[in-house]
Amino acid sequence: MEERTREANKEWNEVTRKVWRAAFLFTGGIILLAVTMALSISVGVTDISIRTVWESVFAFAPESTSHAVVRELRMPRALAGALVGAFLAVSGAVMQGLTRNPLASPSIMGVTHGAAFALILTIVFFPAVSNIGMTAAAFVGAGLGVILVFAVGAFSKGGLTPAKLALAGVAIGGMLSSLSSAISLHFQVAKQMSFWYAGGLAATDWVSIQILLVAGVVGLTLAVLISKSVTILSLGDEVSKGLGQNTFLVKALGVIVVFVLTGAAVSVAGTVGFIGLVIPHVARFFVGSDYRLIIPVSAVLGSLLLVLSDIGARLVNAPYETPVGAITACIGVPFFLYLARGEGRGSL
Amino acid sequence: MKKTRFSFVMAVLFLFLSFMVLISLNMGVVKIAPLDVLKTFIGQGTDRQELVLFNFRLPSMVLALFVGAGLAVSGAILQGVTQNDLADPGILGINTGAGFAVILYIFFFQQSMAMVSGVGIYILPLFALIGAFLAAFLVYALAWKKGVNPIRLILVGIGVNAGFSAVLIIFQVKMNPQDFNQALVWLAGDLWMGNWNLVLVIVPPILLLIGWAIYQSRTLNIMNLGDSMSMGLGIQVEKARRTFLLLAVGLAGLSVAAGGGIAFLGLVAPHIARRIVGPGHQRMIPTAALIGAIFLVVADTIGKNIIAPAEIPVGIVVSIVSTPYFVYLLMKTQ
Numbered sequence: 221m222e223e224r225t226r227e228a229n230k231e232w233n234e235v236t237r238k239v240w241r242a243a244f245l246f247t248g249g250i251i252l253l254a255v256t257m258a259l260s261i262s263v264g265v266t267d268i269s270i271r272t273v274w275e276s277v278f279a280f281a282p283e284s285t286s287h288a289v290v291r292e293l294r295m296p297r298a299l300a301g302a303l304v305g306a307f308l309a310v311s312g313a314v315m316q317g318l319t320r321n322p323l324a325s326p327s328i329m330g331v332t333h334g335a336a337f338a339l340i341l342t343i344v345f346f347p348a349v350s351n352i353g354m355t356a357a358a359f360v361g362a363g364l365g366v367i368l369v370f371a372v373g374a375f376s377k378g379g380l381t382p383a384k385l386a387l388a389g390v391a392i393g394g395m396l397s398s399l400s401s402a403i404s405l406h407f408q409v410a411k412q413m414s415f416w417y418a419g420g421l422a423a424t425d426w427v428s429i430q431i432l433l434v435a436g437v438v439g440l441t442l443a444v445l446i447s448k449s450v451t452i453l454s455l456g457d458e459v460s461k462g463l464g465q466n467t468f469l470v471k472a473l474g475v476i477v478v479f480v481l482t483g484a485a486v487s488v489a490g491t492v493g494f495i496g497l498v499i500p501h502v503a504r505f506f507v508g509s510d511y512r513l514i515i516p517v518s519a520v521l522g523s524l525l526l527v528l529s530d531i532g533a534r535l536v537n538a539p540y541e542t543p544v545g546a547i548t549a550c551i552g553v554p555f556f557l558y559l560a561r562g563e564g565r566g567s568l
Numbered sequence: 569m570k571k572t573r574f575s576f577v578m579a580v581l582f583l584f585l586s587f588m589v590l591i592s593l594n595m596g597v598v599k600i601a602p603l604d605v606l607k608t609f610i611g612q613g614t615d616r617q618e619l620v621l622f623n624f625r626l627p628s629m630v631l632a633l634f635v636g637a638g639l640a641v642s643g644a645i646l647q648g649v650t651q652n653d654l655a656d657p658g659i660l661g662i663n664t665g666a667g668f669a670v671i672l673y674i675f676f677f678q679q680s681m682a683m684v685s686g687v688g689i690y691i692l693p694l695f696a697l698i699g700a701f702l703a704a705f706l707v708y709a710l711a712w713k714k715g716v717n718p719i720r721l722i723l724v725g726i727g728v729n730a731g732f733s734a735v736l737i738i739f740q741v742k743m744n745p746q747d748f749n750q751a752l753v754w755l756a757g758d759l760w761m762g763n764w765n766l767v768l769v770i771v772p773p774i775l776l777l778i779g780w781a782i783y784q785s786r787t788l789n790i791m792n793l794g795d796s797m798s799m800g801l802g803i804q805v806e807k808a809r810r811t812f813l814l815l816a817v818g819l820a821g822l823s824v825a826a827g828g829g830i831a832f833l834g835l836v837a838p839h840i841a842r843r844i845v846g847p848g849h850q851r852m853i854p855t856a857a858l859i860g861a862i863f864l865v866v867a868d869t870i871g872k873n874i875i876a877p878a879e880i881p882v883g884i885v886v887s888i889v890s891t892p893y894f895v896y897l898l899m900k901t902q
Contacts, residue, residue, distance in 0.1 A: 323723075376899035383719045386726050387654060388898055394831055395891035398884040401756050406878055410749050418737050493730070542738055549734030553727055557710055560723035 242513040249520035300424040302523035307481035309522025312496025325496035333393035334365025335486035358487035419490035419545025435484030494552020628762025635827035640860025642819035643834025652718035656835035657820035660725035665703020666824035693825035700821030757830035757883015785849035832890040
């Protein structure tokens with residue numbers, strides 16, 4: 221009896237430790253995020269001191285150009301970086317939980333390509349479309365991408381193994397980007413297309429932030445609400461059903477989270493890869509397998525990674541901008557290779 | 569599989585290929601009727617017809633034939649050696665590696681993609697080969713973990729592919745808009761330089777390598793029985809595997825130099841060939857080569873004419889047609 225209480229106590233301690241660690245990561249991450257965002261606002265073609273940044277927020281002087289630059293260009297850009305990073309990371313976490321597949325993530329599963337494809341079609345056929353219309357198109361495209369990959373999984377023999385998932389994603393993503401190339405070359409919008417495929421935050425304005433905020437409220441709230449069910453589902457469909465969970469409902473809600481968040485992210489920043497793959501693994505490494513902890517920690521770490529990558533994108537080859545997708549890929553590819561070699565936890 | 573049936577299959581494919589070549593040669597902005605094509609060949613055409621045919625259509629047609637065959641044989645060898653039905657020079661990152669080297673070469677040593685100078689045509693395939701071998705070495709080395717497991721090889725290939733693409737885009741965005749577009753097209757697969765010099769550089773080595781692959785096909789058959797069986801039958805497995813990989817990578821590199829990063833052709837052609845003539849490599853490889861050539865000529869003709877006067881690059885047509893087939897294969901295999 222005493223033995224068992226001690227066991228239970230130990231387990232309980234382990235759980236509280238993880239919760240504390242998550243709380244620490246979350247708050248620490250947010251503080252760090254605030255610092256890097258300030259840095260992101262001050263770094264650029266013309267460096268603006270942190271002091272001026274502070275003044276432009278709290279003592280705005282309309283006649284100052286640097287205040288205008290901060291308000292109209294740099295602030296939306298930093299905010300968009302934080303939001304898009306969080307969205308992609310949370311999408312990836314939810315996908316990995318639902319599919320129990322360590323390689324699941326928006327870029328590898330062709331979701332971002334679906335969104336980009338829909339955006340190209342929209343630009344070509346409805347050139348006068350509003351920002352909201354573009355985002356709606358991105359949602360549809362992302363949803364199509366998710367459904368396509370899940371359908372391949374549902375109809376394939378022996379389910380969707382990590383290797384198959386990656387191959388299906390690569391194949392479908394490749395075909396969609398080929399189609400996009402063909403269409404954009406024909407209608408001479410290759411330049412816009414290249415922007416979406418390279419990924420970048422340079423063109424964000426306050427309208428994009430509004431779109432992101434709306435999508436974020438819906439998507440992130442839903443993600444947090446289903447996080448407990450995702451944890452149970454990640455133990456297997458049978459366990460989940462045995463515990464009286466409506467598996468289908470959870471999966472459907474999860475898919476909604478994924479396409480709302482990914483669609484909004486792609487419509488603003490293009491196809492930024494690997495954040496959705498890497499960050500959930502990092503979060504899981506620190507806080508264990510409970511998605512109630514993984515999701516918020518992923519959100520903060522994803523923001524941090526994209527804001528930092530965006531600073532890097534401006535510094536690597538100044539005064540030119542390097543596509544931010546290339547920077548995240550440089551971080552993500554070694555990590556992908558590490559997973560592919562089957563090292564570490566969550567191995568294939 | 570009787571010998572007569574194999575000869576029959578080859579004859580039918582060859583006839584079909586010749587038919588497609590004739591059709592393709594007569595389509596385009598300047599129409600030349602099939603009979604006139606034949607006439608021009610024996611020296612009876614008008615000057616204009618001769619110019620269009622010999623200087624523009626024929627070289628790019630010859631390149632299409634050999635790039636298609638080269639990629640198909642490369643895929644067939646890779647599938648045999650890795651014992652993985654889903655292997656393909658594109659998936660394994662070899663095409664992107666070659667494309668990467670070519671773009672770098674153009675970026676640093678040439679003015680623009682539209683004008684690769686005289687000597688450049690001879691150096692360019694060399695760069696493509698170096699890039700292909702670099703990518704193959706990276707994939708093999710990174711997938712090595714007390715031996716190479718087929719699934720790990722493919723996953724690492726996807727990763728290396730993504731890495732090359734990421735570095736590529738950094739250089740691509742620095743190009744001027746026209747070159748950017750052309751690089752984009754070329755990386756998706758495009759027979760971009762239809763001229764006889766390139767034919768002279770590319771075709772003989774491709775022919776040589778395909779011939780060698782057919783000559784060595786019995787070894788490939790034995791290797792398909794598994795490592796221990798082949799060792800028992802007196803084959804030095806690791807050495808043979810490495811030789812075949814070099815062969816496949818060489819073919820892919822040369823094909824990319826002329827045709828860009830054409831995806832999935834190397835995957836689909838061997839599968840179709842296997843369905844028709846069975847798994848024996850001595851029959852499967854020549855069949856796959858013919859099917860690859862047919863595939864690329866048909867795709868090229870479609871791409872050039874479907875939205876004429878504009879052109880869709882051949883790689884995009886190939887990708888649109890073969891991706892569904894690939895996904896179907898993916899769903900079928902365990």
